Amino acid sequence: MQIKIPGKAAVAFAILFGATTLPHRTHAEAAPQATAQSAPWVSTAWLESHLHDSNLVLLQVGEESQYKSAHIPGAHLVRLADVAATSGELSLEMPTAPELRQRLQGLGISDGSRVVVYFGNNQVSVATRIVFTLQSAGLAAHADLLDGGMPKWRREGRTLTDLVTAVTQPGTLTPFNLQPTIVDAAFVRAHARQPGYVLIDARAAMYYDGLEESGADGHHHRGHIPGAHNVPFTGITNDDLTLKTPAELLGLFRKAGVEPGDRVIAYCHIGQQATAVLFAARAVGIDAVLYDGSFEDWTMRDLPVEL
Known part of the structure; x- marks a missing residue:
């Protein structure tokens, strides 16, 4: 079995682990083959050059006050509660596939969307939870984290706005099963x-x-x-x-x-x-x-x- 590693990680993987060929697994719960084709993040430069792409859905995680004060142009605010189960004893759970599909569509996400998630302040794990949720919905190939988030975007002096961008039309996602x-x-x-x-x-x-x-x-x-x-x-x-x-x-x-x-x-x-x-x-x-x-x-x- 071969593990497919994002291009910029392949050399490091080989150096650290010494090989990319994995032992064969025969048990029923064998780990599925990794199939990542590219690193699941984008740079600030890449995002700036794609801000006007028609299929881009840009999501900022963090406090509403932060978002209203300043955000990357075109970004929508998203909270964990927006893509989490609404019932149950636990603080945070993945919703069912039908519920999650409805939530994601409400954020303007469609089958052909390219979704970029970024943190507004220092909420890295909130952003990765959103990315993980998209992965669980089968959208891993179309969802990325912005490396460095808003702090890096600010440091580089890139454009910010306080103009709130509303989702004017729900997205359209094909029904899916959770990964x-x-x-x-x-x-x-x-x-x-x-x-x-x-x-x-x-x-x-x-x-x-x-x-x-x-x-x-x-x-x-x-x-x-x-x-x-x-x-x-x-x-x-x-x-x-x-x-x-x-x-x-x-x-x-x-x-x-x-x-x-x-x-x-x-x-x-x-x-x-x-x-x-x-x-x-x-x-x-x-x-x-x-x-x-x-x-x-x-x-x-x-x-x-x-x-």
Whole structure:
């Protein structure tokens, strides 16, 4: 099996892991072949040159006050609640496919849209959760993150506006099934220590190490899911919130014990921060899935933790 890695990550992958040929898998839950053809981000220069493309849907995540004050021309404001399930006990869950299709169409997204998501301030993991949601809807090939977000756009002196852009016409999306991007607690329990899988805790080290409590209301616990390795979500970006190089991203996974052909299972507090780690994994051709309920769901089930 060959793993197809984005062009700028291929050399780094070969250097760090030594090969791009993966061992053959025969079990029923074999990781699907990675098929990313290009890096899932765009530069500020690219976006500026494509702002007037007729199929561009530009989404800013962050506070409404930030958006109204200044945003990239043509951008619509999007919140996690706009593309999350509206019912359930958990703080953040993926909606059903029909509900998600309706939500995305309400943002003006159609089958032929090119969607670019960016953070307005420093909400990197909110932006990656939106990108992950688009990926789960089968739109991964048409959805990108803006590298560096609004902070980089501002630093470079590019055009901003306070003119609110409303979605004047809903998009048209073909009905779809959700992609297999999410797993549940039972899957995590069964695979956390299984060869070929690496469980990654994307929370800050103080939560992973048990120095601070984390969990749902009334179900707070210290520590992490047994067998998990810590890759804090903040590690995928530099101090200026631009993405680290593919070689650096691959190094994060290698340090966590990820080998060629392994499948990553990522979790965090509620399923937001972990999507930054999933984004990095996708960027370098590593197959990865999200435990959507994350530590909130785990502690609500009163499942074991370790320090």
